[in-house]
Amino acid sequence: MYKYDEFDSRLVTERAEQFRRQVKRRLSGELSEDQFKPLRLMNGLYLQLHAYMLRVNVPYGMLSSTQMRKLAHIARKYDRGYGHFTTRQNIQYNWIQLEQVPDLLAELAQVEMHAIQSSGNCIRNVTSDQYAGVAADELEDPRVWCEIIRQWSTLHPEFSFLPRKFKIAVTGSPNDRAAVQVHDIGLRMHRNDDGQAGFEVIVGGGQGRTPHIGKTIREWLEPEHLLSYLEAILRVYNQDGRRDNMYKSRIKILVHEIGADTFRELVETEWAELRDSELRLPQSEIDRISACFAPPDYPRRADAKTLLDSQAAARPDFAAWLHSNIAEHKVPGYAIVNISLKSLAAPPGDMTAKQMVAAADLADEYGFGELRVNHRQNLVLPDVPQEQLLELWQKLNTHGLGTANIGHVSDIVACPGLDYCSLANARSIPIAQEINARFQDLDRVHDIGELSINISGCMNACGHHHVGNIGILGVDKKGKEYYQFTLGGSSGRDAALGERTGRGFPAAEAVDAVESIIATYLRLRASDERFVDTYRRVGMEPFQEALYGAA
Amino acid sequence: MALLKDGLAAADPYMDVSGAEAPDFSGAVIISLPQWHKHKAALSGRADPLGIVLASDEKPALIKDDLEHFSVIVLQFPTFRDGRAYSHARLLRDRYGYTGELRATGEILLEQLHYMQRVGFNSFSIDSPNAVRDWEIAGADLSVWYQPASDQRATATLLRHKTVQD
Amino acid sequence: MLSLMPQIVIANSLADGFVVFLTASNGWSSRVRDATVAHDDADAEVLLRSAKAAAENNLVIDPYLIAVELKGDAPEPTEYREYIRVFGPSVAIPSGQ
Numbered sequence: 020m021y022k023y024d025e026f027d028s029r030l031v032t033e034r035a036e037q038f039r040r041q042v043k044r045r046l047s048g049e050l051s052e053d054q055f056k057p058l059r060l061m062n063g064l065y066l067q068l069h070a071y072m073l074r075v076n077v078p079y080g081m082l083s084s085t086q087m088r089k090l091a092h093i094a095r096k097y098d099r100g101y102g103h104f105t106t107r108q109n110i111q112y113n114w115i116q117l118e119q120v121p122d123l124l125a126e127l128a129q130v131e132m133h134a135i136q137s138s139g140n141c142i143r144n145v146t147s148d149q150y151a152g153v154a155a156d157e158l159e160d161p162r163v164w165c166e167i168i169r170q171w172s173t174l175h176p177e178f179s180f181l182p183r184k185f186k187i188a189v190t191g192s193p194n195d196r197a198a199v200q201v202h203d204i205g206l207r208m209h210r211n212d213d214g215q216a217g218f219e220v221i222v223g224g225g226q227g228r229t230p231h232i233g234k235t236i237r238e239w240l241e242p243e244h245l246l247s248y249l250e251a252i253l254r255v256y257n258q259d260g261r262r263d264n265m266y267k268s269r270i271k272i273l274v275h276e277i278g279a280d281t282f283r284e285l286v287e288t289e290w291a292e293l294r295d296s297e298l299r300l301p302q303s304e305i306d307r308i309s310a311c312f313a314p315p316d317y318p319r320r321a322d323a324k325t326l327l328d329s330q331a332a333a334r335p336d337f338a339a340w341l342h343s344n345i346a347e348h349k350v351p352g353y354a355i356v357n358i359s360l361k362s363l364a365a366p367p368g369d370m371t372a373k374q375m376v377a378a379a380d381l382a383d384e385y386g387f388g389e390l391r392v393n394h395r396q397n398l399v400l401p402d403v404p405q406e407q408l409l410e411l412w413q414k415l416n417t418h419g420l421g422t423a424n425i426g427h428v429s430d431i432v433a434c435p436g437l438d439y440c441s442l443a444n445a446r447s448i449p450i451a452q453e454i455n456a457r458f459q460d461l462d463r464v465h466d467i468g469e470l471s472i473n474i475s476g477c478m479n480a481c482g483h484h485h486v487g488n489i490g491i492l493g494v495d496k497k498g499k500e501y502y503q504f505t506l507g508g509s510s511g512r513d514a515a516l517g518e519r520t521g522r523g524f525p526a527a528e529a530v531d532a533v534e535s536i537i538a539t540y541l542r543l544r545a546s547d548e549r550f551v552d553t554y555r556r557v558g559m560e561p562f563q564e565a566l567y568g569a570a
Numbered sequence: 571m572a573l574l575k576d577g578l579a580a581a582d583p584y585m586d587v588s589g590a591e592a593p594d595f596s597g598a599v600i601i602s603l604p605q606w607h608k609h610k611a612a613l614s615g616r617a618d619p620l621g622i623v624l625a626s627d628e629k630p631a632l633i634k635d636d637l638e639h640f641s642v643i644v645l646q647f648p649t650f651r652d653g654r655a656y657s658h659a660r661l662l663r664d665r666y667g668y669t670g671e672l673r674a675t676g677e678i679l680l681e682q683l684h685y686m687q688r689v690g691f692n693s694f695s696i697d698s699p700n701a702v703r704d705w706e707i708a709g710a711d712l713s714v715w716y717q718p719a720s721d722q723r724a725t726a727t728l729l730r731h732k733t734v735q736d
Numbered sequence: 737m738l739s740l741m742p743q744i745v746i747a748n749s750l751a752d753g754f755v756v757f758l759t760a761s762n763g764w765s766s767r768v769r770d771a772t773v774a775h776d777d778a779d780a781e782v783l784l785r786s787a788k789a790a791a792e793n794n795l796v797i798d799p800y801l802i803a804v805e806l807k808g809d810a811p812e813p814t815e816y817r818e819y820i821r822v823f824g825p826s827v828a829i830p831s832g833q
Contacts, residue, residue: 026726030714037711041681046751048794057650058681066797068821071753101830116752140651170716170726176688177660177719180653246717257657258629292665297718303731365830437817438825446820448827498815 020081020389021166021311023131030173031128034135038062039121046118061141061179063134064120068441073115074137075127077392079147079165079189080108080399084379084388089130091375097123102375104360104368106432106483107186108146108392109137113439135173140181142172142253146188148196149393152312153355153401155347159208159216161191163309164245167300171246178253182260182268185253186225198394198510200224200233201486203270204252206245217241222252222282223274226480230516231271234279236286242305244290247298251290255282315387315402320352323405330409339461340412340423354405356385358398358415359422359430363455366448367433368396377418385411394483395432395471397425428470428537429455432483436476436493437500443476445493445500446526450474453530467537470550473508486510488551489536490517491529502529506536506562507554518559520566532566539565572701575671575693577709579702582695584642588623600644603628606636614639623675626654634666643668645691647676656689663690663720683708690720743780744771744811745787746821747799755821756796758787764796768822769810774801 023031038058045055059065063074075090082090090110094102097119098112105111115123127133136143145168147161148154168187172178178185190197191208199205205221218240224233240248252270259277261267274282331338346355358378360368370378382390382400385407391399403411415421424430431454434440436447451474458464473487477494484490490505502524505517524532537550539562544553554562573582587593588602595601595613600621606613613620621642622633633640643662645655655674662668674686675695683694683705698704715723724732745758749766756764757771765771774780780801787799802818804811813819820826 024730026714026716026730030712030716030726033712033714037681040707040711046794051794052750052791052797054679057679066748066753068817069755069824070748099829114754116754118751140653173716174685174712175717176685177656178653179685180651180656180682182653254657254660258654262652262654297725297728301727301731304727307730366827369830371830437820438827446826448825452827500816 020083021078021131021162021308027131027170028128031131031133031135032125034062034133034174035121035124035128038124042117042121057139059117060138061136062120062124063137064115064117065138066441067113067439068437068443069439070113071115071117071120072439073112073120073123073134074105075110075112075132075134076137076144077108077110077132078169079145079151079162080149080392080394081151081162082390082392083130084382084390086130086132087375087379087382087390089126089132091372091379093123093126094372094375100373101365101369101371103366103435104370104392104396104398106394106396106434106481107144108149108394109144110392111435113435136179138184139179140183140185141179142175142181142185142187145169145172146186146197146202146394148190148192149391149399150196150346150355150401151191151391152314153348153350153353154192154194154196155349156194157192157349158210159191160309160312161189161197161206161208162312163305164206164208164218164242165189166308166311167245167305168249171249171298177250178257181253181257182262183265183270185256185270187249193512195510195512195514196393198483198486198514200514201226201230201483201510202233204249205233211239215241218245220248220252223271223279224514225269225271226483226485227269228266228478228480229272230480230485231275232514232516233271234274234282236279236283243300243302244294246300247293247296248286248290250298251286251293254289255285259285314350317350317353317402320350320404320406322351323408326406327408334409336423336461337409337412339465340421341408342465343423343427344425345408348402350402352405354403354408356400356403356408356411357393357425358400358420359424360397360420361424361430361455362419362422363452363459364419366435366438367431367451370398374418374420377414378420381411381414395430397430423461424464426469426471427464428467428472429458429464431455431472431474432487433474434476434481436474436482440476440481442479443493444478444495445476445502447474447476447482447491447493450491450493450502450526450529454533457530457534467541468547468549470537471509472533483510484508485516486514487517488554489533491533492523494523496523500526502526502532504532504536504566506559507551509551513551520559520563522567535565536562572696572698573693574696574701574705577702577705580693583619584621586623600642603632606633610636621671621673624655624658626652626658630658630662630666637662637666637668637670640668640670642671642673642693644673644675644695647674647678650677650679650682656685659686659689659691660720680704680708681711684712688715688719688721688723741803741814742806742811743774743783743801744768744804745783745799746802746818747787747791747796750794750797758783758790758799762786762790764790767810771804771811773804773806773811 221233437443475482508517
């Protein structure tokens with residue numbers, strides 16, 4: 020993974036010290052809350068329902084075991100012993116004390132981590148495919164470009180006060196696992212006829228109140244021009260994005276209002292001036308960063324499929340875990356292991372410090388000391404020898420990390436909701452936990468098959484409900500929590516926004532509504548059709564009939 | 571309001587008449603864009619220094635052919651959140667080649683001085699009891715710059731590969 | 737409607753961020769049972785003014801009034817958002833650190 024050099028280290032250290040001075044000025048009264056708020060937000064520090072919340076970046080989801088142990092240490096020393104992995108590959112701590120944040124940031128800097136721009140109207144943590152560098156279906160490693168974008172966007176003098184926040188995602192695989200079509204900018208790597216890798220540039224996707232699927236404004240961009248092209252897009256947005264209404268200030272609204280063609284012309288005109296500037300990436304810098312992501316030296320291993328089949332035959336639980344939690348590795352004899360953070364024991368994405376340490380240890384023991392965080396609030400061990408999967412699974416189970424539900428009904432994405440968030444209108448976590456409790460029978464879970472449920476506690480859609488196969492949105496209706504449903508959303512290559520079923524349900528009926536939707540699917544599905552495919556074939560009507568009765 | 575120019579407290583030689591209904595253009599004055607459009611012919615040949623202030627929704631392209639007339643261009647920050655003038659400053663410096671005084675005015679946080687300086691501002695009209703100290707704090711916080719901007723500071727990328735070549 | 741209910745002042749402490757309540761002695765407590773209760777709007781205004789002074793003095797952030805019911809030994813917020821704010825998340829905090 021990327022290794023900080025003296026410049027990277029100096030920047031995060033200086034930034035932590037800068038924040039120390041700012042906190043001091045705030046506590047002494049020299050800065051008012053109005054003056055301090057933008058400064059703390061630029062360092063990821065929110066004031067939430069109960070306390071300050073700190074969001075720490077996990078750039079493009081990559082973590083070393085050392086970093087994971089530091090996250091555990093921070094959970095213990097500065098918080099209440101746990102953290103929450105988010106839908107943007109970050110970690111949030113819910114009970115942080117302002118006075119201690121400078122020390123905390125200094126500790127993060129020691130392990131090459133930071134919270135810079137994890138909030139504010141600036142370019143946020145760049146996200147990517149959690150299988151980057153190891154996926155069998157990958158064309159190009161997106162992490163090199165993510166790191167280049169991370170550096171370019173960090174403390175960018177021109178783009179730190181944009182109309183609104185700005186999110187960039189990169190995928191290097193045709194099977195998009197980074198949801199690039201629902202980001203402000205999505206970059207999809209592909210190869211041209213000469214076999215060279217380049218980017219398709221997608222702009223104006225997003226969720227929130229007015230969800231949009233992004234528009235492709237350039238089919239092919241040579242990698243050396245990546246930064247000049249991004250700078251051109253951002254410069255157009257910074258000048259022309261709406262600033263009169265915060266709900267209309269994301270780039271998706273600008274692209275929608277002036278049209279993708281006009282937007283493209285503005286960008287191309289600006290880019291013509293920028294493309295041969297200093298932003299053009301020198302090959303030496305691309306090479307330096309690429310070297311950090313060179314594949315590790317994989318000891319040769321034979322494919323262990325026969326062994327796994329016999330182990331699985333004797334242990335149905337293990338078979339189920341293999342089925343749902345393992346992805347194909349590009350190197351023979353290895354597997355990508357997903358660690359579910361969706362057990363019944365904790366809110367989606369939450370992890371105790373003890374579990375973090377356990378996961379870090381397992382990353383060392385069964386890999387090269389690396390972990391990944393994905394945008395569905397789970398973790399990944401990227402390089403596990405196939406013949407050690409059984410052993411690993413048994414160890415994961417002793418830490419409550421062996422739940423066999425990745426991509427299934429109980430692998431529910433949920434924002435913190437009103438249990439923690441000051442913006443929320445309704446709770447998300449209890450609904451997720453009740454659904455999870457209802458679907459504890461693994462045979463049933465696996466019979467239902469691939470299905471995503473996403474829950475958001477307000478219109479801001481941090482739980483990405485628009486792109487859940489079943490999306491659930493919590494609303495406040497005259498002082499009571501209600502839940503509205505959408506069906507058919509997807510964030511992958513076939514990205515789609517879910518459609519509303521109709522009126523919402525009170526909290527007590529929400530889980531029954533999920534049951535009813537799933538029962539309808541099971542009744543209508545053709546052979547082993549996925550939920551989303553059945554929905555696309557039969558449409559909304561049978562589901563509405565099940566939920567609300569015949570029209 | 572204190573004026574800070576090139577890091578030092580400075581007296582402001584200009585009279586800002588941009589908001590005046592019946593402006594007196596004699597002496598060193600700062601005018602608005604509509605005033606410039608209306609009185610361009612009269613103001614073009616004068617000997618006294620002339621400045622212009624642009625609101626954050628007035629793009630510098632509107633004056634790009636007139637830059638020789640201005641010895642100061644003032645860009646407004648109506649709130650610290652309105653970041654349009656950062657792009658406008660870069661366009662003035664990098665695209666249109668403006669080399670005169672580029673002044674920031676409006677709601678400016680101490681921490682923003684650093685960004686403003688990087689995009690090409692060299693003077694600041696600041697509402698602070700101790701503007702020079704603010705400038706020094708803001709300038710001392712950070713010493714690493716990843717992206718090229720209008721201040722000609724060497725980026726980390728440049729320094730990295732220079733070191734390798736040496 | 738607020739004025740028909742008893743009210744208390746809730747805020748966050750600046751230095752640690754935790755939820756605090758204005759007390760009868762113009763101090764701040766993390767225990768809701770220490771909160772001083774206003775029984776009419778005039779009283780509530782007085783409390784809020786005192787709380788805003790504490791915000792000006794950088795002791796607390798964002799003080800505001802919430803409606804409560806007086807049952808048992810502690811005031812209980814009538815709105816569920818404030819109830820969660822006062823009594824903590826409605827779900828178990830992950831344990832076993």
